[in-house]
Amino acid sequence: MRMSMTVNGTTQSHDVEPRTLLVQYLREACALTGTKVGCDTSSCGACTVLVDGESVKSCTMLAAQADGAAVTTIEGLASGDTFHPVQQAFHEHHGLQCGYCTAGMVMAAIGFLEENPDPTEREVRLGLEGNLCRCTGYHNIVQAVLAAADAAKAAR
Ligand code: FES
Ligand code: FES
Numbered sequence: 709m710r711m712s713m714t715v716n717g718t719t720q721s722h723d724v725e726p727r728t729l730l731v732q733y734l735r736e737a738c739a740l741t742g743t744k745v746g747c748d749t750s751s752c753g754a755c756t757v758l759v760d761g762e763s764v765k766s767c768t769m770l771a772a773q774a775d776g777a778a779v780t781t782i783e784g785l786a787s788g789d790t791f792h793p794v795q796q797a798f799h800e801h802h803g804l805q806c807g808y809c810t811a812g813m814v815m816a817a818i819g820f821l822e823e824n825p826d827p828t829e830r831e832v833r834l835g836l837e838g839n840l841c842r843c844t845g846y847h848n849i850v851q852a853v854l855a856a857a858d859a860a861k862a863a864r
Contacts, residue, residue, distance in 0.1 A: 720737070730759075730770065740783050743756075743766060750767060753816055758815060763819025781815070782815060797852040798849070801855055836850075
């Protein structure tokens with residue numbers, strides 16, 4: 709089955725089986741391996757990407773459901789050598805340890821901040837509760853998201 713979508717601003721068209729998950733499409737057909745698979749139960753969030761601006765767990769969606777959509781993965785965030793502000797905040801606040809959950813955390817944080825640009829710490833924790841960090845680095849992750857919100861506020 710031919711599927712086409714815009715991924716990080718580039719059209720990607722590939723023949724894949726109809727049962728292909730979006731995460732498989734991104735990693736295997738598009739060779740964008742920044743998006744991770746951390747579970748097979750839709751519970752870890754390592755596979756989070758943006759589909760038409762909304763954060764989704766790409767292991768819970770068929771590629772066919774994203775046919776024609778605009779998808780953003782972690783590879784599409786930086787502009788040249790300049791990090792996306794949320795990436796920058798994770799960098800500055802050391803919001804990662806092994807890094808396995810990080811792409812999904814950053815994508816989920818971007819989706820969350822779109823909906824709630826001025827969150828409290830509790831709201832950040834609740835907003836990211838679908839993303840698990842096996843290194844338990846939650847404190848710095850939450851600090852990074854709050855810092856990204858502050859930076860966006862200061863820039864407005
Ligand atoms: S790999 Fe998608 S939620 Fe864990
Ligand atoms: S940094 Fe290791 S799983 Fe989150």
